[in-house]
Amino acid sequence: MTRIHPTAIVDPAAQLDSSVTVGAYTLIGPNVRIDAGTTIGPHCVFDGHTTIGRDNQFFQFSSIGAVPQDKKYRNEPTQLIIGDRNVIREFATFHVGTAQDDGITRLGDDNWIMSYVHLAHDCKVGNNTIFANNAALAGHVKVGDYVILGGFTTVHQFVQIGAHAMTAMASALLQDLPPYVTVAGNVARPYGINVEGLKRRGFSSEEIAALRAAFKHLYREGHSLADARAAIIERQATQPAAAGVLQTMLDFLDSASRGIVR
Structure with missing residues (x-):
């Protein structure tokens, strides 16, 4: 049997592998699918057409798969797709996509997502990234593999961030960030190559x-x-x-x- 706390509410139509763990007072909607080995903490909400891969760990108070913060959204059956082995810390908010894009918000594999991180609608995040506390992506942002976002980094909608790039704490990124480059500041300015990484x-x-x-x-x-x-x-x-x-x-x-x- 799936390990579900008796106070959790899981819609009968949701698809959870038998090895999934669900914490107390968590809510899981009918269009959610969660694969083997994933652990969900207490007081989380999983909604929307959301697909989650294997061996992910969600800490308490996450909101995953909610409708986008987009006035054009009209309840289209858009998606959130999360890969494998991600760690998502407290108060993370990930939204489904919109019909104005391809309808998918996507997080890849082996990402380390810290507290209060926001992934808006239609974002595409690769693999092995690190997003520090309060990093926030507006809609349609694309993030390459091994990117590191410092705490309180904010990213303008439609910005692209190349692989292995890095931002310092409280960077405001308004334009595309080439791969391998480090930036800092509000507005973010280039400082060098991510040599240590x-x-x-x-x-x-x-x-x-x-x-x-x-x-x-x-x-x-x-x-x-x-x-x-x-x-x-x-x-x-x-x-x-x-x-x-x-x-x-x-x-x-x-x-x-x-x-x-x-």
Whole structure:
């Protein structure tokens, strides 16, 4: 039998694996599906068309799958999809998507989500991220793998954050943040490459040196964005061992829709 506290209210139509644990006074709606090994603390609310993977841990007072804070929402059957092995701490709020996007809010695998974090409608978050307390994403934000958001970071709607990027505490991010770059401030400004994070994840010294040079092309040498991009392409040709990480940077620059942090 599923391990459900007697004070919890689980709709009979909800689909819970037999190994799921549900804490006291938690409410789970009819369109919720939760896979094996997931633990839900007390006083949580799970609603909407919400699908949750394996071995996640939700702490108390989380609100997962509520309708979006969007006046255009008209009760469409949009979704929230959460992957595997995520830790979601107290008072996190995740909303389902909207019909104005693809209708899905998505959190990947192995993410560490601290207290009071907000994922608005249609956000797409990758894997192995860390969101510190009170980090908040507005609607339609895209976050790459291994991103770290400092506490009280706020992200404007439709912003993209590249893989391995990092924000300092209380950063206000209004434009797209390229991969590997660290920012701080309100409004956020670039400060360098996330060197320590890249070292911990096994990036080579040549890759890190090439990214530092790319950062200088973008931010320290007075280039236009087009000229900085051309300089990165030239460097890519002369440093084949770093070609992959530089291509990731170039691909992001090509896809940036709000302009990059500069």
